[in-house]
Amino acid sequence: MPRLFAPLLLLCLVFASSAQASYITRQLNKPVPGGVAVVDLGPAATAPSARFDGKPVLVVKEQDTWLAIVGLPLTQKPGTAQLTQGSRNLNFSVASKKYPEQRITLKNKRQVNPDPADLKRIDAELAEQIKAYRSFSPTLPSNLILDKPVNGPLSSKFGVRRFFNGEERNPHAGLDFAVPAGTPIKTPANGKVILIGNYFFNGNTVFVDHGQGFISMFCHMSKIDVKAGQQLSRGAVVGRVGATGRATGPHMHWNVSLNDARVDPAIFIGAFQP
Numbered sequence: 001m002p003r004l005f006a007p008l009l010l011l012c013l014v015f016a017s018s019a020q021a022s023y024i025t026r027q028l029n030k031p032v033p034g035g036v037a038v039v040d041l042g043p044a045a046t047a048p049s050a051r052f053d054g055k056p057v058l059v060v061k062e063q064d065t066w067l068a069i070v071g072l073p074l075t076q077k078p079g080t081a082q083l084t085q086g087s088r089n090l091n092f093s094v095a096s097k098k099y100p101e102q103r104i105t106l107k108n109k110r111q112v113n114p115d116p117a118d119l120k121r122i123d124a125e126l127a128e129q130i131k132a133y134r135s136f137s138p139t140l141p142s143n144l145i146l147d148k149p150v151n152g153p154l155s156s157k158f159g160v161r162r163f164f165n166g167e168e169r170n171p172h173a174g175l176d177f178a179v180p181a182g183t184p185i186k187t188p189a190n191g192k193v194i195l196i197g198n199y200f201f202n203g204n205t206v207f208v209d210h211g212q213g214f215i216s217m218f219c220h221m222s223k224i225d226v227k228a229g230q231q232l233s234r235g236a237v238v239g240r241v242g243a244t245g246r247a248t249g250p251h252m253h254w255n256v257s258l259n260d261a262r263v264d265p266a267i268f269i270g271a272f273q274p
Contacts, residue, residue, distance in 0.1 A: 022062045022065065022067065024038060024144060027144075027145060027270070028268070030264070030272050031081075031093060031094050032072065032078075032094065032095050032096065032097035033074050033076040033078070033094065033096075033159075034072065034076075034099070034158060034159045034263055035097070035267065036070065036258065036263055037070040037072060037081070037083075037092050038067050039067065039068040039083050039090055039092050040067060041065070041066040041090070044066055047059055048085055048086065049086070050070075050083055050090075051085075052068075052070045052082075053259070055136075056136050056259065057083070058070075058141070058213055058214050068083055069144070071259045071260075072263065073262065076094055078094050080092070081093075097274070099157075099160055099161060099171065100160055125199045125200060129202075129205075129207070131195075132195040133217075133260050133262075135194055135209050136212060137209055137211055138211075139212065140211050141189055141190070142189050143190075144268065145269075146188035146256075146268040146269055147186065147235065147269070148269055149187070149218065149252060150177050150183055150184075150185055150241065150252045152177040152178055152183070152252070153177070154175060154271075155177065156172055156175070157273075158172060158174060158265060158266060159264065160172040173255050174253050174262070175264075176252065177251060181240070182222060182241060183241040184239075184241075185221065185238050185239050185240065185241060186236065186238070187232045188216060188268070189210045190210065190211075190231075190234050191209050191232050192208065192231050193207070193208055193227065193228050193232065193238070194209045196226070196228050198244070199245060200246075201246045202217075202253075203242065203247065204221040204222065204223065204224050204239065204245075205219040205221070206219075206224055206239055208232060213258055214257075216255065216256055217255035218254055218255075219253050219255075220242055220245050220247045220251065220252075220253050221240055221242045222241065222242025222244065223242065224238070224239045225238060225239050226238050226239070256268060
């Protein structure tokens with residue numbers, strides 16, 4: 001009898017622990033490189049502040065508990081990571097994840113090995129975009145479970161190691177959707193347009209700040225339908241699908257960033273694959 005009781009007790013404890021996990025934790029806690037860690041900050045009368053890798057993180061309240069929604073960069077090493085909240089440090093675990101490879105052939109060799117003038121332009125554009133990714137407004141996001149910006153099949157997943165003409169470049173930092181040119185792209189949550197531009201790699205690009213370092217970026221668009229500083233409601237059209245910049249054909253590319261870490265957008269639309 002004791003032999004039967006022990007595993008049954010363990011099973012009951014597992015189910016109880018699962019049942020106690022918050023809705024946000026169940027949906028978003030995917031603590032892998034390129035994923036999201038949901039860290040319980042406990043109850044407090046006012047919103048606590050928290051930082052990861054020296055950067056402020058999104059903090060939301062669910063029932064009586066505050067939760068830190070932490071973006072983990074693809075460079076994050078598996079093992080123990082640490083969040084800072086005031087004078088205390090909170091440890092959490094990061095699991096490993098292996099991403100697949102993708103090999104792409106480009107006719108335009110400058111999009112693989114840019115010339116000196118291109119590099120000067122790329123550096124200036126990168127500085128603009130990094131500044132946008134590091135924006136941190138006090139507004140809480142209207143929603144954390146996001147809408148798809150377009151309806152269509154995925155053509156390239158997040159985190160894929162990319163080889164252009166046989167040469168490895170930065171991993172894929174977003175999701176690609178296979179949809180026709182001209183398809184409207186809709187913002188998946190309320191937000192403010194904080195940057196628009198026509199960039200060497202990204203083509204026509206829009207950054208939308210959803211609040212507290214939670215940012216969407218859409219690129220390769222054929223047309224931009226918004227202006228910098230514009231306030232957008234969930235579902236507003238930001239632009240149209242295209243193939244501008246470094247693209248082999250029309251598609252919708254969507255980045256999601258948390259605390260300046262590019263994370264897998266699939267987490268926020270219920271499509272994450274371990």
